[in-house]
Amino acid sequence: xxxxxxxxxxxxxxxxxxxxxxxxxxxxxxxxxxxxxxxxxxxxxxxxxxxxxxxxxxxxxxxxxxxxxxxxxxxxxxxxxxxxxxxxxxxxxxxxxxxxxxxxxxxxxxxxxxxxxxxxxxxxxxxxxxxxxxxxxxxxxxxxxxxxxxxxxxxxxxxxxxxxxxxxxxxxxxxxxxxxxxxxxxxxxxxxxxxxxxxxx
Numbered sequence: 001x002x003x004x005x006x007x008x009x010x011x012x013x014x015x016x017x018x019x020x021x022x023x024x025x026x027x028x029x030x031x032x033x034x035x036x037x038x039x040x041x042x043x044x045x046x047x048x049x050x051x052x053x054x055x056x057x058x059x060x061x062x063x064x065x066x067x068x069x070x071x072x073x074x075x076x077x078x079x080x081x082x083x084x085x086x087x088x089x090x091x092x093x094x095x096x097x098x099x100x101x102x103x104x105x106x107x108x109x110x111x112x113x114x115x116x117x118x119x120x121x122x123x124x125x126x127x128x129x130x131x132x133x134x135x136x137x138x139x140x141x142x143x144x145x146x147x148x149x150x151x152x153x154x155x156x157x158x159x160x161x162x163x164x165x166x167x168x169x170x171x172x173x174x175x176x177x178x179x180x181x182x183x184x185x186x187x188x189x190x191x192x193x194x195x196x197x198x199x200x201x
Contacts, residue, residue, distance in 0.1 A: 010058065012038065013048055017059050021109040029109075031055055053116070060117045063110050064124045067095050075131035081139025082194060085157075086186065088135060092128075093165045093182070100170045111167040129154045136193070145193050157189055 016037045020029045031052055035042040049055045074088045100107045114121055132154035139145030163169045164182045172178065 008038065008040065008044055008048060010048060013045060013055070014058050014062050017055055018106055021059065021113075022103075022105040026056070026109045026112040056113045057117055057120055060110065060113050060120050063114075064120065067092070068127065070095070071128070071131055075134045081135050081142060081144050082190065085132070085135045085139070088132065089157075089161060089165070089186070096165045096167065096170070097173055100167070100173065107167070107170065111170065114167065125158070128158055132157055139193075144195060146195055148193070153193065157193075160185060160189055 013034065016034045017029070020033045020037055023029075024033060031045050031049065032042045034055065035045045038045070045055075049058060070091050071088060074084055074091060077084060129151060133150035136145055136148065136153050136157075137150040140147055140150065161182070163172060164178070164185075175181075
């Protein structure tokens with residue numbers, strides 16, 4: 001009698017894929033490995049993902065989405081824009097560092113996978129820019145930030161701070177001066193963005 005397989009869920013596939021990536025790494029992990037980890041035929045997994053690239057996108061998409069809720073909340077909150085903007089980046093940096101420390105095997109695999117998921121990465125960065133732009137826009141309105149284009153400036157702030165939160169720079173995050181370096185970069189950014197108290201008076 002042929003084996004009857006229980007229908008898989010997307011979350012089951014992603015969880016199994018994460019475990020396989022930890023074990024084999026992104027170069028060697030395959031859809032067949034994921035099926036074997038789930039105890040099902042590879043055809044059962046292929047009903048949900050067309051190929052290895054689609055499996056990669058599921059894993060990368062979940063990882064990226066998990067970073068977003070606290071950042072969305074900060075962007076949507078009230079309060080002085082300069083403080084919210086700093087809290088946004090402090091939170092973004094803390095999330096990335098925590099993941100790199102708590103799950104280094106998967107973080108390393110994610111870093112390699114994300115490099116190939118250009119469309120997902122572009123969407124992720126696009127949302128980050130919009131969230132930062134929303135804070136900058138409120139700062140312009142309240143008079144704490146200069147009259148700048150929020151989207152262009154949001155993208156510039158993200159680019160200027162990449163070393164401190166982009167996974168490609170994770171090997172640098174344990175540098176003894178990393179927090180001091182970020183403080184210096186942030187001070188420079190805010191000096192250019194903020195309206196001086198004398199001008200606000």
